[in-house]
Amino acid sequence: xxxxxxxxxxxxxxxLGLSAPAYAYLDPGTGSIILQSAMGAVAGALIFxxxxxxxxxxxxxxxxxxxxxxDVRDASE
Amino acid sequence: MKSARPDPGAxxxxxGRVLVSDDRVLRAIYELNAPAYRAARELGLYEKLAEQGLxxxxxxxxxxxxxxxxxxxxxxxxxxxxxxxxxxxEWSFALHRAAALLHLDLHLAxxxxxxxxxxxxxxxxxxxxxxxxxxxHLSLRPYxxxxxxxxxxxxxxxxxxxxxxxxxxxxxPNAWFxxxxxxxxxxxxxxxxxxxxKLSWTVLxxxxxxxxxxxxxxxxxxxxxxPKKRHLPRDTFIALLKGLRGHIERMRPPVGSTxxxxxxxxxxxxxxxxxxxRAFVHRMVETTRPTMLFDxxxxxxxxxxxxxxxxxxxxxxxxYDHAALDQAYTRFRDSGRSFLPLWLDAANxxxxxxxxxxxxxxxxxxxxxxxxxxxxxxxxxVIGRNxxxxxxxxxxxxxxxxxxxxxxxxxxxxxxRLLSSREDVFSDYGEEAFLSHLGRHARIVATQRVSEHGRLxxxxxxxx
Numbered sequence: 001x002x003x004x005x006x007x008x009x010x011x012x013x014x015x016l017g018l019s020a021p022a023y024a025y026l027d028p029g030t031g032s033i034i035l036q037s038a039m040g041a042v043a044g045a046l047i048f049x050x051x052x053x054x055x056x057x058x059x060x061x062x063x064x065x066x067x068x069x070x071d072v073r074d075a076s077e
Numbered sequence: 078m079k080s081a082r083p084d085p086g087a088x089x090x091x092x093g094r095v096l097v098s099d100d101r102v103l104r105a106i107y108e109l110n111a112p113a114y115r116a117a118r119e120l121g122l123y124e125k126l127a128e129q130g131l132x133x134x135x136x137x138x139x140x141x142x143x144x145x146x147x148x149x150x151x152x153x154x155x156x157x158x159x160x161x162x163x164x165x166x167e168w169s170f171a172l173h174r175a176a177a178l179l180h181l182d183l184h185l186a187x188x189x190x191x192x193x194x195x196x197x198x199x200x201x202x203x204x205x206x207x208x209x210x211x212x213x214h215l216s217l218r219p220y221x222x223x224x225x226x227x228x229x230x231x232x233x234x235x236x237x238x239x240x241x242x243x244x245x246x247x248x249x250p251n252a253w254f255x256x257x258x259x260x261x262x263x264x265x266x267x268x269x270x271x272x273x274x275k276l277s278w279t280v281l282x283x284x285x286x287x288x289x290x291x292x293x294x295x296x297x298x299x300x301x302x303x304p305k306k307r308h309l310p311r312d313t314f315i316a317l318l319k320g321l322r323g324h325i326e327r328m329r330p331p332v333g334s335t336x337x338x339x340x341x342x343x344x345x346x347x348x349x350x351x352x353x354x355r356a357f358v359h360r361m362v363e364t365t366r367p368t369m370l371f372d373x374x375x376x377x378x379x380x381x382x383x384x385x386x387x388x389x390x391x392x393x394x395x396x397y398d399h400a401a402l403d404q405a406y407t408r409f410r411d412s413g414r415s416f417l418p419l420w421l422d423a424a425n426x427x428x429x430x431x432x433x434x435x436x437x438x439x440x441x442x443x444x445x446x447x448x449x450x451x452x453x454x455x456x457x458x459v460i461g462r463n464x465x466x467x468x469x470x471x472x473x474x475x476x477x478x479x480x481x482x483x484x485x486x487x488x489x490x491x492x493x494r495l496l497s498s499r500e501d502v503f504s505d506y507g508e509e510a511f512l513s514h515l516g517r518h519a520r521i522v523a524t525q526r527v528s529e530h531g532r533l534x535x536x537x538x539x540x541x
Contacts, residue, residue: 017078017347027232029229029289030291030294030298031230031289031290031291031292031294032230032233032287032291032302033225033265033290033307034231034290034294035229035282035283035286035290036225036226036229036307036309036317037225037307037308037309039282039313040223040307040308040309040310041308041310043310043312043313043316044308044310045311
């Protein structure tokens with residue numbers, strides 16, 4: 001999970017804007033909110049991708065066994 | 078509780094108030110926070126966190142105990158009174174890091190029990206001796222699946238960024254924090270950090286990216302990201318807290334010798350002189366039995382240790398040198414002694430400030446010392462900072478009713494060193510004048526000459 005968060009952090013755009021005058025009515029926590037949402041979204045996407053990768057691996061493994069190749073992992077257990 | 082008054086630093090939460098009197102601390106819980114409190118009570122949350130040493134204990138008392146403040150309250154709690162309230166701009170590096178880790182540990186423990194923290198203000202962490210503890214029970218509320226970390230920016234501003242200013246830029250944050258009570262904003266810190274320090278994941282994410290996002294939002298004037306629609310999965314939330322915890326735990330204070338950390342080794346004190354000072358301090362403390370003793374100019378805590386051995390219950394050690402304070406922290410951390418080392422510029426003590434100039438109290442407002450020791454200090458105030466001798470004596474004596482002040486004369490090598498680079502305009506600086514000024518404020522119980530160069534210890538008592 002920690003790796004996922006780090007990936008989320010690294011995936012954030014870091015080429016963001018330059019300084020500008022502060023507006024008194026802007027919530028100073030807005031940057032934090034967007035940052036956390038981005039981390040949540042990226043982490044979610046990575047988990048989604050990882051679970052699909054796992055399914056793909058399982059599918060490939062299943063086809064491999066059906067084609068007659070011995071499953072070394074199962075045999076060793 | 079007739080003499081209770083609202084704590085001037087606990088008014089921002091509309092769901093409750095803290096009331097203090099000389100010997101009690103009570104908390105009124107209003108309608109807004111009552112459901113969260115009842116959920117915590119049902120779970121035994123406060124007890125579980127207090128058992129882990131993370132939270133100040135609480136016990137429910139009848140709302141009638143709140144006296145004139147009972148009308149609005151649905152519930153009331155009583156907490157043990159802490160010996161002294163300190164502020165983050167008075168903490169050394171070690172204290173600030175310990176407070177940050179405590180805050181994260183508490184939040185992780187709370188999440189494990191289905192609760193979260195509604196804010197992340199460093200003023201909610203206090204110290205019982207060197208041990209940090211969280212004091213605001215009403216910051217704990219039930220966690221809602223997928224919610225954001227409300228206190229993220231505040232944590233960055235009041236814990237992470239001050240520590241980064243220290244470790245990444247080599248600058249103690251105290252003066253900045255004292256002038257900016259909400260802490261250090263990512264937008265302000267980011268441009269100051271060296272490029273190689275920005276390559277750390279934690280810094281990149283929590284400082285650089287957050288600052289850049291904030292700047293971009295300000296530039297666009299678009300400040301409504303509708304936080305209710307935003308989502309942070311619980312696992313990511315926990316990983317975020319753990320990532321910060323790991324980074325802060327690995328932080329080390331900036332290296333390099335400071336003036337005072339090796340003071341005891343570099344001064345001209347003989348062992349006889351040290352022994353004489355110890356014995357004199359021991360006698361004063363043993364006789365007066367202070368519950369609270371201030372050690373002004375505590376250095377690494379040698380004489381605080383003497384005070385504990387003589388029967389002092391709590392000692393607050395003040396010093397200007399962070400490395401000395403951190404050494405004192407390490408010395409007492411595992412000792413079981415109630416010792417709190419705090420940063421203080423004696424010529425510019427912590428002022429009363431914040432809302433209505435009372436939210437964060439000055440040193441004088443919080444000083445409830447029964448005794449003090451001020452060893453090898455007064456020449457720094459008088460000669461180092463040009464404070465007249467009578468004013469320096471008056472200030473020290475005003476902090477505690479009894480104590481020991483050391484007076485080093487101009488013949489002392491350390492005073493001579495102070496005078497070596499400047500013109501001697503201190504005609505009033507002498508033992509006779511010192512004793513005369515002291516005698517105007519208090520009775521002089523005893524004096525003792527402790528060095529061949531003429532250093533004098535004076536025990537005063539202004540109660541008799």
